[in-house]
Amino acid sequence: MPLTEKGKKIMKEMKDKYGAKKGESVFYASARAGKIKGVEGKSRATKNKKPSKRSR
Numbered sequence: 001m002p003l004t005e006k007g008k009k010i011m012k013e014m015k016d017k018y019g020a021k022k023g024e025s026v027f028y029a030s031a032r033a034g035k036i037k038g039v040e041g042k043s044r045a046t047k048n049k050k051p052s053k054r055s056r
Contacts, residue, residue, distance in 0.1 A: 007031075007039030 003011060015023035030036050 002041040002043070004039055004041050007041075010036060010039060 011024065011027050014027045017023060018026055027036075027039075031039050
């Protein structure tokens with residue numbers, strides 16, 4: 001998902017503090033846990049999505 005401006009700022013701060021790889025890991029773990037909110041933007045919904053044959 002795309003990051004909001006708030007998310008980009010927090011991501012940069014975490015990468016500076018923890019390093020590139022660990023900072024990104026900590027950022028997404030915190031976002032999933034609900035510790036930081038409003039960091040991921042809405043993804044676009046696809047139009048005219050057809051149901052797969054397996055789901056019938």
